[in-house]
Amino acid sequence: PIPTEIGMISYIKHILLNDNNLTGSIPSEVGLLSYLARLHLFTNMLNGTIPTEVGSLPNLEATFNLSSNVLTGTVPIELGMMSNIQRLDLSNNRLTDSMLHLGDSTAFTYLNLSRNDLPSFLLNKSWKDLETLDLTYNQIHQDVSLNLTDLTSMKDLFLSNNLFYGSVPNEIRSLVRLEKLHIDRNNLFGTIPDDILSLVRLRELKLSHSQQEKRCFYGNGIGNCDVLGDPVCCNGDNGEKICSDKAGIGFEDFYMCLSPGLGGAIPAGFGNTPYLEVLELSNNFLTGNIPPEIGT
Structure with a gap:
């Protein structure tokens, strides 16, 4: 375990303990280290909750990574108030929070919450600089419409392997910088909106269904x-x-x-997506012909 006495090293700037087999919880005394710039604890076996005191560290660098541990519970609202944090990675834990606590930080460019047990997610409109959002492999059960309109910096949107339902939202067309869109293995229905093919930078489009349940x-x-x-x-x-x-x-x-499964015809217009490299539409109820521009 990480000893509570770590809070007595007042002037320490870097704590790099990642990629070990550390157990126990993260001591709240870490919040006393006001000079701390780097805290690397990812890829261990740390358990318990994320201490709220971590959010009071004023000098942490742009990346905060607690991935690949056994952390549970909620995400402290204080993490959303850390103005220096641009990349937050809490993936591969056992978090069950509804993610309503990430606050109004406008600094996020990368947010990875994949491989947890989250039942829902609230996307904050203030994250206008967010480029990557990864929610794959959770238990999110809600409409797939996530108020995407204002997130015009988004490049990679990963929502696969959840319980999202509803139709593919038309507001995706506002994500003009989008390069990767993965919404496969959910409970989607409806048709594939033509607006997706207005995303000229799109390189990967995954809309497959896991099975026809x-x-x-x-x-x-x-x-x-x-x-x-x-x-x-x-x-x-x-x-x-x-x-x-x-x-x-x-x-x-x-x-x-x-x-669950998308129906109707595959929309024409793939000629507008010249960079498309991956197209997955399997296990749906699509009808009609394959648009000829897919093969050009």
């Missing part, structure tokens, strides 16, 4: 469902009957009842 999604709105049945059954876009495993649901409780 049958699900009903709950929330606001009404699907094409027989709510009097037990279980409740619905008709999906592909004509299959979908039955929920939850009985007694009222009509107003439905969001949509569909077999």
Whole structure:
């Protein structure tokens, strides 16, 4: 374990303990090290929560990395107030916070929260300099619309392997610098919006579905469902009957009842994306012809 006495090394500037097998929790006494510029604790076996005192360190450099540990609980709001931090990496832990605590820091350019157990995520409109957002491999269950309109610096948006539902948001067209868009292996439905092909810098587009499961999604709105049945059954876009495993649901409780997967035609216009290198559309319900410009 990291000893609590570490807080007595008043003038230390660099603590580099990454890539070891350290156990125990991060001592709150780290917050006493006002001269600390570099704190590297990634790739260990540290557990417990992230101490709020870390957010009071005024001289930490641009990157703060606690990835690849066994950290749990919430992300302290103080981390969102660290004006010097541009790159925050908390990936590969066991965080279960809803991520409502990252504050209004406008400095973030890179935010990696992948491979945790997050159930939801709130994207802050003040992160106008954010270039990379990685939320892959969580348990995020919410509409895929994330208020993306103001995040015009975004280059890499990774949302794969979650429980996002809804249609691909049209506001993606405002992300004019976007190069990588990964929304695969979620519960998306609807069609592929033509606006995606206005992103001329796009190099990777992943919209595959993991498998053609049958699900009903709950929330606001009404699907094409027989709510009097037990279980409740619905008709999906592909004509299959979908039955929920939850009985007694009222009509107003439905969001949509569909077999997850994108339908309709593959939009024309791939000639507008000259840098496209990766296109993944597997396990959907796409129809029609493959646009000829894909092969040019």
